Amino acid sequence: MSGERPTIIDAHVMLGEETYLSLTPDELLRRMDDAGVELAIARPMGRGLVVDHVAGNDLVLGAAPRVRALVSANPWWGTTALDELARCRDRGAVGLFLDPLRQGFMPTEAVAAPLLDRAATYGWPVMFRTGAFVNADVLALAEVARRYPQTSFIAGFGGFADMWFELPGVFASVPNLLLDGSMMWGDAIREIVRDCGASRVLFASGEPRNRYAVNLRTLDRLGLDASSRRAIQFANARRVFRV
Amino acid sequence: MRMIDFHAHLDGDWLGTRLPTPAEMLADMDRENVEAACVFTVAGFYGDCRRHNDALLARANESPKRLIPFVTVDPKEGPAAVVELERCLANRRFRGVKFHPWLQAFASSMVRQTMTDILRVAATYRAPVLFHDGTPPYSTTFQVADVARWVPEATIVLGHAGLADYTDAAAQLTRDLPNLYACYCGPRPGELLHLVNVGGPDKVIFGSDFGILGWELLAERIDNVREAGLSDADLEKVLRGNAARLLRLAEEPL
Numbered sequence: 001m002s003g004e005r006p007t008i009i010d011a012h013v014m015l016g017e018e019t020y021l022s023l024t025p026d027e028l029l030r031r032m033d034d035a036g037v038e039l040a041i042a043r044p045m046g047r048g049l050v051v052d053h054v055a056g057n058d059l060v061l062g063a064a065p066r067v068r069a070l071v072s073a074n075p076w077w078g079t080t081a082l083d084e085l086a087r088c089r090d091r092g093a094v095g096l097f098l099d100p101l102r103q104g105f106m107p108t109e110a111v112a113a114p115l116l117d118r119a120a121t122y123g124w125p126v127m128f129r130t131g132a133f134v135n136a137d138v139l140a141l142a143e144v145a146r147r148y149p150q151t152s153f154i155a156g157f158g159g160f161a162d163m164w165f166e167l168p169g170v171f172a173s174v175p176n177l178l179l180d181g182s183m184m185w186g187d188a189i190r191e192i193v194r195d196c197g198a199s200r201v202l203f204a205s206g207e208p209r210n211r212y213a214v215n216l217r218t219l220d221r222l223g224l225d226a227s228s229r230r231a232i233q234f235a236n237a238r239r240v241f242r243v
Numbered sequence: 244m245r246m247i248d249f250h251a252h253l254d255g256d257w258l259g260t261r262l263p264t265p266a267e268m269l270a271d272m273d274r275e276n277v278e279a280a281c282v283f284t285v286a287g288f289y290g291d292c293r294r295h296n297d298a299l300l301a302r303a304n305e306s307p308k309r310l311i312p313f314v315t316v317d318p319k320e321g322p323a324a325v326v327e328l329e330r331c332l333a334n335r336r337f338r339g340v341k342f343h344p345w346l347q348a349f350a351s352s353m354v355r356q357t358m359t360d361i362l363r364v365a366a367t368y369r370a371p372v373l374f375h376d377g378t379p380p381y382s383t384t385f386q387v388a389d390v391a392r393w394v395p396e397a398t399i400v401l402g403h404a405g406l407a408d409y410t411d412a413a414a415q416l417t418r419d420l421p422n423l424y425a426c427y428c429g430p431r432p433g434e435l436l437h438l439v440n441v442g443g444p445d446k447v448i449f450g451s452d453f454g455i456l457g458w459e460l461l462a463e464r465i466d467n468v469r470e471a472g473l474s475d476a477d478l479e480k481v482l483r484g485n486a487a488r489l490l491r492l493a494e495e496p497l
Contacts, residue, residue: 157407185459186459186460209434211470213470214466214470218466
């Protein structure tokens with residue numbers, strides 16, 4: 001790599017294995033090279049997300065420097081989870097990922113609060129998986145974001161699929177919420193940009209669930225001005241993840 | 244490669260937003276090399292199915308070889324729904340049936356007798372029946388699969404192949420139920436691979452959900468298929484062959 005700053009930062013990639021999805025760090029780097037992506041923010045999936053978070057976090061932490069880690073710990077582990085976040089911070093993690101559906105809690109439940117408090121202390125952004133009713137409701141994330149106004153929260157998967165009609169209202173009323181565009185269609189992204197500004201959207205691939213080619217073409221079709229394009233393509237991620 | 248879009252919408256407006264006209268839809272289909280599209284009402288999900296079925300037919304008749312209308316009826320109306328279904332399917336322009344249990348506000352199990360009667364009529368006409376799936380509480384993938392079990396001679400289609408959260412279930416159920424198919428309409432390339440690998444390439448049908456949003460959605464949904472890494476043979480099945488078979492295009496050309 002040259003000394004130039006990155007021009008595409010991918011804000012959401014999954015490493016590991018989960019049901020029918022699989023992605024290794026080496027394969028991710030190959031896909032990043034093919035797509036011209038300089039930096040990716042990755043979080044664990046599967047066992048490494050739900051129960052064996054040391055292994056999952058080590059997988060994403062070990063993929064540095066072109067892959068930076070959103071680490072996770074199941075809140076039900078209590079103080080063990082907090083110890084794991086401290087370990088990950090010392091190894092260079094850039095944020096916290098929580099999947100309330102897979103990890104078995106409601107975003108607004110007290111069990112999650114210690115991890116959110118710790119993320120706030122570290123100055124970390126927090127990405128929640130959203131889109132599944134009950135546990136991963138984007139409206140529940142909005143409630144959490146209101147409680148921590150100094151923390152940047154990211155709606156992972158952007159509420160895909162059937163929460164699209166909640167997004168405009170949620171983003172208008174919760175200023176510290178950003179959209180992960182990895183799974184959402186172009187019109188949904190365009191609406192957030194139009195109503196709330198390009199500073200609220202993060203380009204992301206969702207690899208291996210989605211593909212770089214699909215999301216880069218979606219971004220092209222949005223017809224954004226240069227400033228908005230830069231914001232979504234890398235500047236917002238640089239700001240939020242401090243990379 | 245020629246494509247058939249198994250899941251699109253053709254209506255006047257939705258919740259105050261003007262929707263593409265037939266001419267506009269055809270222009271967008273031309274842009275993306277889509278040969279034909281199965282088109283559904285949107286306003287008809289909220290009531291007065293007879294009026295909206297007639298309106299859909301009129302719109303689709305602006306290009307009868309490319310716009311294939313599906314009937315919508317309201318099973319909450321009991322026998323009247325079956326009468327309306329028969330009225331429409333007797334017109335051979337209607338090739339299938341579309342349900343949206345979420346927007347139409349019914350759980351199939353709550354209207355089981357009527358739904359069973361509807362499916363038997365559809366089976367008589369060999370009309371596939373597509374249900375919106377992936378959205379609780381009325382349109383889960385499991386609910387649609389159950390419906391397929393009620394009437395094994397009917398052809399049932401998961402409208403979104405599991406959508407966001409039911410991909411693995413959709414893959415397993417299309418593998419296990421001979422009369423259940425998956426319309427790949429919304430999920431992403433990683434999900435398509437799983438649907439094809441487990442359910443089989445003959446069970447997956449491309450759809451876009453186009454007709455409510457702009458042409459970009461159609462392009463994006465085609466990208467989802469093309470970027471999944473399928474073989475050419477499987478790609479042809481998903482993009483056209485399976486739809487052509489379910490619509491009986493070889494026996495009854497449009």
